[in-house]
Amino acid sequence: xxxxxxxxxxxxxxxxxxxxxxxxxxxxxxxxxxxxxxxxxxxxxxxxxxxxxxxxxxxxxxxxxxxxxxxxxxxxxxxxxxxxxxxxxxxxxxxxxxxxxxxxxxxxxxxxxxxxxxxxxxxxxxxxxxxxxx
Numbered sequence: 001x002x003x004x005x006x007x008x009x010x011x012x013x014x015x016x017x018x019x020x021x022x023x024x025x026x027x028x029x030x031x032x033x034x035x036x037x038x039x040x041x042x043x044x045x046x047x048x049x050x051x052x053x054x055x056x057x058x059x060x061x062x063x064x065x066x067x068x069x070x071x072x073x074x075x076x077x078x079x080x081x082x083x084x085x086x087x088x089x090x091x092x093x094x095x096x097x098x099x100x101x102x103x104x105x106x107x108x109x110x111x112x113x114x115x116x117x118x119x120x121x122x123x124x125x126x127x128x129x130x131x132x133x134x
Contacts, residue, residue, distance in 0.1 A: 002026050003062065009085035011122060012092050018118065019096055025065040026092070034069040049076065052095035066095035082125045090125070093118050 002012055004026040016024060029037065035047040042051075049072040054064035068091050070084075077087040093115060102111035119126070 004028075009088055011085065011089050015089060015093060015118065015122060016096065018121065019100065020063060022063045023061070024063050024096065024099065027065060027067045028070050029067055031069060031071040034067065034072075037067060047072070049073070050091040050095045052098040054099040054101075064099040066092060066099070068092065068095070080125065086125055089122065090119070093124075 001023045002008065002016060002025075003023060006026075006028050008026060008028075012026070031047040034049075034051070035045065037051060038048055039045045041053070047069060049069050051067045052064060053067075055062060068088060073084050073087045073091065077084045080087075097111055097114055102114060104111040118124075
C-alpha cells in the first residue's frame with residue numbers, strides 16, 4: 001500500500017505490488033521544499049527530482065519514504081513529451097529501487113537492468129538512469 005496525502009497515479013500501486021508486498025510512504029513537494037530536504041539530509045544545497053529514505057525493516061512496517069518534486073515532474077514531462085503521471089511513475093520506480101537496496105552510482109548496472117525490466121513491463125518511457133547514462 002502507498003501512504004500518501006495527495007492523489008497519485010494508480011499505476012504506482014501496481015508498480016509497488018510488482019516489487020514488494022510492503023508499504024511505502026509517498027510525499028510530493030515543490031523545489032523549495034526538496035532543496036531544504038536535500039540540504040538537511042544529504043548536505044547538498046540544491047533541489048532534485050526524487051529522494052528516497054529507506055527505513056530499517058520491521059515486520060508490517062513501511063519500507064521507507066519516497067519524496068518527489070512536482071515542479072521538476074512538470075518540467076521534465078513537458079521537455080520529454082510524456083505525461084506527468086509517466087514521470088511520477090519513473091521517479092517512483094527509481095526511488096523504490098533505492099529503498100530496496102539498489103544503487104546505480106556504485107553497482108555494475110543492476111539497477112539499470114531492473115529499471116528497464118519494470119519500465120518494459122508497465123510500458124513506460126525511458127527511465128531516469130537511461131536518460132542520464134544513455
